[in-house]
Each structure stands twice: as C-alpha cells, then as structure tokens.
Amino acid sequence: MAKAGSSGTGKSGKDKGITAKGITAKASKGKGTTAKASKDETNKAKAVKPNRAMVVVAHPSAQPFRSPPKVLIAGAGVGGLTLALMLHARGISCRIYEQASAIREVGAGINALPHAIKELALLGLLPALDAVAVRTSELYYMNRTGQVVWREPRGIAAGFDVPQFSIHRGRLQKVLHDAVIERMGPGAIVTGRKLTGFIQDDGGVTAWFTDSIDGSGSETVRGEVLVGADGIHSVIRSHYHPDQGLPRWNGVQMWRGCADFPAFMDGRSMIIAGGMSGKLVLYPIGEGETPETRLTNWVVNVRISDTPHPPGKESWSRRGRLDEVLPHAARFAIPGFDVLGLIRSTDSFFEYPMCDRDPLPRWTHGRVTLLGDAAHPMYPVGSNGAGQAILDARCFADCWVKAEHPWQALLAYEAERLPKTAEIVTLNRKGGPERVIDEVEKLAPAGFTDVDRVLGHDERKAIVRGYAGKAGFTVQQLTKV
Ligand SMILES: Cc1cc2nc3c(=O)[nH]c(=O)nc-3n(C[C@H](O)[C@H](O)[C@H](O)COP(=O)(O)OP(=O)(O)OC[C@H]3O[C@@H](n4cnc5c(N)ncnc54)[C@H](O)[C@@H]3O)c2cc1C
Secondary structure (H helix, E strand, C coil), X not given: CCCCCCCCCCCHHHHCCCCCCCCCCCCCCCHHHCHHHHCCCCCECCCCCCCCCCCCCCCCCCCCCCCCCCEEEECCCHHHHHHHHHHHHCCCCEEEEECCCCCCCCCCEEEECHHHXXXXXXXXXXXXXXXXXXXXXXXXXXCCCXXXXXXXXXXXXXXXXXXXXXXXXXXXXXXXXHHHHHHHCHHHEEECEEEEEEEECCCCEEEEEEECCCCCCEEEEEECEXXXXXXXXXXXXXXXXXXXXXXXXXXXXXXXXXXXXXXXXXXXXXXXXXXXXXXXXXXXXXXXXXXXXXXEEEEEEEECCCCCCCCCHHHCCEECCHHHHHHHHCCCCCCCCCHHHHHHCCCCCEEEEEEECCCCCCCCXXXXXECHHHCCCCCCCCCCHHHHHHHHHHHHHHHHHHCCCHHHHHHHHHHHHHHHHHHHHHHHHCCHHHHHHHHHHHHCCCCCCCHHHHCXXXXXXXXXXXXXXXXXXXXXXXXXX
C-alpha cells in the first residue's frame, strides 16, 4: 500500500466524511492519545474509562503512537489469526487483541474445504495441518436409514491440488496461533483484552481494550484501521447496527461432540444423513488411541422450536445432556455404525442453537470493518464458516497491498467479499448442499429402492455442485490460472 505507511496520510478532506463514534469511548477526545500515551502505544490508560452512554466526535488532532501496528484486529478466532498471518506475509504490521485469557482448544470438529486450505497452504501451514487433521476422502449424503442419496470424492481424491481437512476447531486455531507467535513474536496476540470502544479520525483509529479477566484498567491502542473479527456477537457490528437484535434462530438445536471410536468406511469418510427435521453428521478428525480407532466427530441437528428467537445467550455453548440428545439420535440408523454408542462414549459434549444473522448492507465504516462471523455469521451447513473467514482474510490483505489509502482497501475488501458471503448465508438458509437429502426425503419419506427414480442424478448433482460453485470451491474455480 503506497501511502498507508505513515499514520495520518489520509487526505483530511476525504476523512472528514467519517462519523467517528466510539462504541463506549469517553467524550474527552484527546485522552486516548495524549503525549503520555504517545510514549507507549500500549499504555495502560486508566484515565480513559470507557463509558457506554457517551458519544465521541472525531478528533483530527490525534497524534500517532510510536510505531503503531497498521492493523488492529479484535478477536483471535480462525478469522483474526489468519488475517494476521496474511498481513505479516505481506510485510504489514498488525496486532490481535483477544478477550479470552488464553487460546484454548474449544469446540468440536469442522471441515476446512480446499478453497480455504489453498490459502493456508500458501501460508506454509500444510505440514502442521497434516499433523493434526484428517484428509477427508469422500462424502456420503444418506437418508435417515443410511441409504445413499449422493456420494462424491473430496479433496485430493476429487481432483483438487490441496486436501479437504476434517479437524478439531481448536486444533485449527492452535495451528494458526502457533504460526502467528512463531512468525510475529509473542506480542502479536494480546489475550485477556476485550474491545470496549473506539474512535476514528483523519489519521487512524484509537481503540480501548479492557481487562476481560477482572475488568481492571484499560489499554489504549492506536492503529490505521480496526478489523472486527470478534465473532457472531461482535461489538463492532452491534455498534454500527444497534437495531440488529438477536441472532436469527431456525429452531434447530445442535449437539456436537467427539470421542475415540472404531474407524468407519475407509477411516477418512464423512457421512451426512437425515432429512428436513433432523440430521446426523459423522466424520473422523484425528488419529485414535489405537490404530483401529479415530477421534470421531458427531453432530445431531434437530428442529425443536418454531420461534426465531434463540434461547438465552448463556446457553449458546451449554453442556449437552445424554437424556436430551439420545432420543433424537435414535431416529438415525446407519448400517454398521453404532450411533448411540458413539454418543454415549463421549465424555462431554455441547449444544448450540443454529443461528445466523441477516446479511448487512455494508461492513466498512471509514477505517473500521468486519471479518468472518462478525461480518457474515451463517448456518453451519456446507462446511463454510471458517473457510469464508479465511477467504476474507486473504482478500483483506490483498486489498490493503493494492490500495492507495486504508479507506480504499476496506471498501474494496467489502465490495469483493460482502456479496459473495451474503449469497452463502442465503443458500445455507435453504439447506446448502444438504438440501439434496431434504428433497429426496420429501419425495420418498419411507426410503427407496432406486434413488435415481426418486430424484434424477443431474438434479441431485445440480444441488450439491451448484452450492460448491456459489461458495467458490469447485475444482475448476480452484485450479484456474
Ligand atoms: C467457542 C467456539 C466454538 C466453535 N465451535 C465450532 C465448531 O465446532 N464447528 C464449527 O463449524 N464452527 C465452530 N465455531 C464457529 C467457527 O469457528 C466460525 O464460524 C469460524 O471459525 C469463524 O471464525 P471467526 O474468527 O470469524 O469467529 P470466532 O471463531 O467466533 O472468533 C471470534 C473471537 O473473537 C473473540 N472476541 C469476541 N468479542 C471480543 C471483543 N470484544 N474483544 C476481543 N475479542 C473478542 C472471541 O473470544 C473469539 O476468540 C465455534 C466458535 C467458537 C467461538
């Protein structure tokens, strides 16, 4: 980026268009950027106690801190960490602030598709991923009783030049986290810091991060731009869209867990079974405790409500209960696979409501933008949540390099990514590629003897491959020069 190198390169005439209102920042505009603070970009600024009620105006007099990172990133999820690696690879300084006290391996399995893995491979992460993940070989879509509706090879077996990985979300996050620390140093990620306010002016953004462990003190940081990679409950998104309300729930509850279990099929296969009212997802995400077993991920999705309002936020990652999930799981019968046995052998598992949010008209407001789930939370069908966050990160970094001004970079990033991800949010609401089993169930609820007579091959292919095309992961899209 030609002119982004120094803070304050913004042409003030243009920058005056920014309506800079902090989420929670204090009205005494200069305090976050006093001379004292300028001595230390991460100065503990106890004087700047964020106050939610106050509105902040732009303060063009702000002076840059010494060597501020160009890009401030709120959130060390898959999106924020990948963005840091992408920026670092292009020589752009950045720093991540994460509210959690440490990066822990939480969650269950996710699938990272070739479009995302291609980006991670370019970052040199293929060996690290191979060490902790499973190269998915094939995907079976089945009805509730295990009859095959559609089957296709995945990853390398499907002709991609990179694999599809089935991986524990926490392990993916750890691979990214370790790479950030190794390449950028331990100061690249500041944990226990929650974004609570920000303001922007002609020369950059000043952000406040409070201590999220005991709430004591706050840290004032200056950067050229601020990226909200802070997930579905993003405070930056709420600031710019205060009327968005709660995430939208489709009434489906998801139970997800993983356990050491005998390998099934070729040991690298994935099954998605069921229909409109419930689905079962099974795939291995790592080596097992013995050569015959794998760390096996399971998901049971069942529609339990008609209300669009999700259960209380406190139950977003509540521990699941066997007596609640087993009756739902009992409706699935996959020949040769002991579904109930897998669930019973899981030490602890979690339940989540399946939520997304309506696509936004814009992500970028001057020097502030959104990325990953903060920008486009989507239903977890089609294995795209983490992948789209990775694609966002690549696009952001490329736009930054090409642009003359941070504004341009952020707007170009939004122009490229917002329409694509909005379409995926919409497609996922209709079931994504999994709609193929919904359609077959509608036509043959009691099963079939010949699936081609229920729904032709070309129609089934159109559903599954049509989604892949929209989400950007067909072989043709990924191998074009
Ligand atoms: C705990 C957890 C478990 C998950 N498990 C799965 C799973 O099993 N399967 C699956 O497909 N998807 C899962 N997801 C979602 C999936 O990881 C995302 O779709 C995808 O990775 C997008 O990542 P992201 O970086 O945009 O957001 P996230 O992964 O949500 O990361 C956002 C990060 O921002 C931090 N943050 C939030 N607010 C602030 C703030 N104010 N200041 C600083 N930091 C903040 C959060 O602590 C978090 O680390 C999970 C997400 C979380 C948070």
